[in-house]
Amino acid sequence: MTHRHPLRPLFGDVDPMEVVYYGNYLRFFERGRCELMRAAGGSYRQLADEEGLHLPVTEAHLRYRQPARYDDPLWVETSVAWLKKASLRFDYRILREDHGVENTLVTGYTVHACVDKNGRIRPLPAWVPNLLKTYLQSR
Amino acid sequence: MTHRHPLRPLFGDVDPMEVVYYGNYLRFFERGRCELMRAAGGSYRQLADEEGLHLPVTEAHLRYRQPARYDDPLWVETSVAWLKKASLRFDYRILREDHGVENTLVTGYTVHACVDKNGRIRPLPAWVPNLLKTYLQSR
């Protein structure tokens, strides 16, 4: 039901409070959904290059529970909250295993619209929900 | 009731869809609250250096309405939604004037807790709400 991808924050991701800068988790979320798509057998690039479609973010939310630090061995866990005709929502959890216990550091979501090169709303190509559903049901 | 600060996206802020990358608006929000504090007569740096306090973000939300583009003459508009004993919320609006009409591009908020160097919740020093209220009531 979810996909996990490993991450390690760089020095350049971390701020003077020695924790990952709050804006950089949106980069980690992008990594999560990008790698979920790839694991499912598709890719953002394919969507753009072959179909001329993009999935711009229309809404994002983040809840910061515990800080991630430099070089922490993190995971970004990504799932699909819902799929509609021309939009979808990904849910994310950034977590770190500490002595065998999973700690949830940050949770959040992004909502995406499907648009063509002129910014017009377009239906998601059928292969996108198909791949995502098939992959996530197999987990 | 609000504070405005000008912004121009760099090439490095913009993604291949030729719009500002969704994560970079959180940098623009930081610029907004930082400059609001300065305009009100205080600063984040003062809070950290003189009081040993930080205001980490505990929650963030963004709604992307229209895209901002490279070198657009933008404004970040910042206000204080509420102030509690040990937390506060800033509201933001990124806007661009197009032929005399103000277009709202992105809206959002950040919630902050007041913590000391050990991460313990601490009351906001009285000068923070005082400065912010006095400044924003004068606008």
Place this chain on the structure above:
Amino acid sequence: MTHRHPLRPLFGDVDPMEVVYYGNYLRFFERGRCELMRAAGGSYRQLADEEGLHLPVTEAHLRYRQPARYDDPLWVETSVAWLKKASLRFDYRILREDHGVENTLVTGYTVHACVDKNGRIRPLPAWVPNLLKTYLQSR
């Protein structure tokens, strides 16, 4: 002979050593050359939109002398080292005034080629060197 533009590092620009992350000075350099172009009466955007030309960086160099810190009132000083038929070099100095004394924090340069949308080398349009020379000779 030079152009100056003010800068203040964000929390998101600074790393756990409490100094600006070494890669972010290349963003400050971009701000410098972009604002030099604007002050001279042109812009990168004009070059791209009206002429279909870009100035990708072919080489960059940075020397880190003293660290810049969060919210420091910095200047980026930009000048043109040379102009050739299809390339040019900008030189940069990041500086901070400390008690009336100018401290040079970072110096560097970027070399740019002029290319069209297909990546082919093209001569710089005459207005680019003309504007830059006229502006910088007036300083």
Place this chain on the structure above:
Amino acid sequence: MTHRHPLRPLFGDVDPMEVVYYGNYLRFFERGRCELMRAAGGSYRQLADEEGLHLPVTEAHLRYRQPARYDDPLWVETSVAWLKKASLRFDYRILREDHGVENTLVTGYTVHACVDKNGRIRPLPAWVPNLLKTYLQSR
């Protein structure tokens, strides 16, 4: 003699020319030296936490030969150019395999000084050159 680590540029790394933003290669270089240290059996974090030492960059150089694009399967190749008593230089190559041919996209180097928490130059702890030499000689 060298270490390789895989990389894939995010949307947030790429600029409107659809190539990786020139400043973001310095993040890729950081990834390279960080993972070289780890592969050799040490880490930056260990240096900071156990010895109170840092390796700030004193000089950086980049030559941009061919562009890297969104989601390209890249490698960052890192080696040690020289080691002195209190400084060292890493060399980098960003490359992409295209139909079995290795294309060099970006080359560069970073020079680092070894300093303590007060910014004073300190000798590199012996384990740093020992680990790096042993590891790179085994390649």
